[in-house]
Amino acid sequence: MNLKRVLVVIIGIICHFGTSAQKSQDAWCGTTELDKINKSRDPNYEIFRNAQDRAVLNGSYDLKTGGLIQIPVVVHVIYRLDAQNISDEQIQSQIDALNKDYRANNWDTMLVPSVWKHLIADCEIEFVLANRDVNGKIHSGITRTQTSVVDICKLGGDVYYNSIKGGHDIWDRNSYLNFWVCELEGSLYGFSTLPGAAKESDGIVIDWESFGTIGTAKYPSDKGRTCTHEVGHWLNLKHIFGTSVCGDDMVPDTPLQEKENYGCPSFPKISSMCGNGPDGDMFMNYMDYTQDKCMYMFTKGQKTRMLSTLLGARASLASSKGYNGVNSVVRPSFSIGPNPANLALIVNSDQAEEINTIRLFSISGQEVYSSAGRIPKDSHSIDLRDVDNGIYILGISTPSGTYSEKIIVQHD
Ligand SMILES: [Zn+2]
Incomplete structure (x- = not known):
């Protein structure tokens, strides 16, 4: 083998490993995978999910009766190392980030290309740490569990939501949005159940280095947007790129795009295969795979889908006893x-x-x-x-x- 040939082989090997490392580093949401697992476990789950999609498409929900909805949140911190026992302040920074993003109060909406500015949605959804537990007792809305179980938050596993096995039982999903913050395997930053999942595990799991905006939150998932994305799933949003080439997210005002975007693309990024020029992919949408600093909008169509969930499968949250008080975020103009x-x-x-x-x-x-x-x-x-x-x-x-x-x- 001559020198040139050796070099070509070496470069080929570097490119191969370089590409797979990049791919696995960026494929950070496990929700599609969890959805597949849940479908294989329970045939009724898929029937429920399809019925939900039909109800949204048929406009079955009277969204005018919605108004501002406040969701009580409980955060279950499950830690093996002391560093994973994240601070109350870091947890609050995540709640603050969610409130900015779901009220379109985040400063970076100003970066949305002008062609889509009219689609930016104030989703009129707010999040607040619960101040009552499932028994009605005053509580901080944060539980802390030390564990010795390695890989406790495995995707599709059943340990993190089981107190007997070393995790923490869910708080009633009809009254709380449950987060489990723990160590996730490999490249995953987070995953969520979709409405219709089993009641024991219905919530969101986020890696301890992708939760909040301070403390252990680590670039590129250090702006709280893994949670913004996963809460979107929890409220029944699909990825903006769907599940196939030029796939549909069942939201009318998001463009079709060929596949997921990673990193931080430049506008316009056109998927010629889907004919989405001249504006191209809406890669700054929270439901793409771009970095935290490069995603900053939900559309009005996505808001409709989420509010339909809050008037449908998750309607019980509106009468939750998990939070007493008024804590509405003042929306500056x-x-x-x-x-x-x-x-x-x-x-x-x-x-x-x-x-x-x-x-x-x-x-x-x-x-x-x-x-x-x-x-x-x-x-x-x-x-x-x-x-x-x-x-x-x-x-x-x-x-x-x-x-x-x-x-x-x-x-x-
Ligand atoms: Zn996702």
Whole structure:
């Protein structure tokens, strides 16, 4: 074998392993696989699922009666190593991220290409840690279980939701959205049951390094969007790419796309096989496989499908006893980003809401920017070139109150 041939073989081997490593690294959602397993276990499951799809397509639910729905959440932390016993703050950061994404309050909606901006949905769904357990007793909405079982959260396994085997029993799925946070095998970040699954396991499993936005959350799944994606499944959304080439997600306002997208594509990314030009794939949709920082929208059609679930298979959540109190997220009429920010921070204001002042403070309270007296009507840019790296508080004062948000300044 001459040298050139040897090189070709070596490069071939590198490319082969390179590709499979990349593929397995990015195939991070196990929901389709779990769906297949559940179908093989229970013939009635598939019958129920098909009936649900027909009901949504037939418009069987009166969505006008919906309004804002608040879902009580319980998080079961199951840890083998101390580091996996994630903090209360990290858990709250995930709840906060879900609330931003499901109310379209996330700053990065401003990155949605203009052709799809009119499709961005405020899903009118909010999440709150339960403050009552299944017996009506006051509770934090967080359970913690130490285990010695390796691979406790195996996809299709039955240990994580079984207290006797070392996991933690589900809290009644009719009153709570159950998360199990634990160590997932291989490249998986998370998986969810779809409506109709067995009542003992009906919830979402997320890897301890893909939950929340602080602490152990690790790039590229460090913006809480594994949960946003999996909750979409739990509310009956399919992947935007369907289950076959140019597959259908049964949502009318999402384009067909040839297959899943990984990483962070550039717009437009056209699937010529499905004829989806000139705009191409909606790869920034939460139900694709892109990185956390590159997914930032649900469509109105996806909202319809999720609300149908909350009026159908998961209707009992509306009368859950898992949470007492009012904790509605105030939806500001402006978006702020990017966050982290480098050269500039942009505040986009709704025409309806007037802004009096925008101020930026360091964590020690020192004002580093004030806009007083010069607020343009709809978009305002704050020059950050002379602001040091660090954490800051942005305060926006409006006639109806003051809104503040934590901003990270990070110069490249
Ligand atoms: Zn998925």
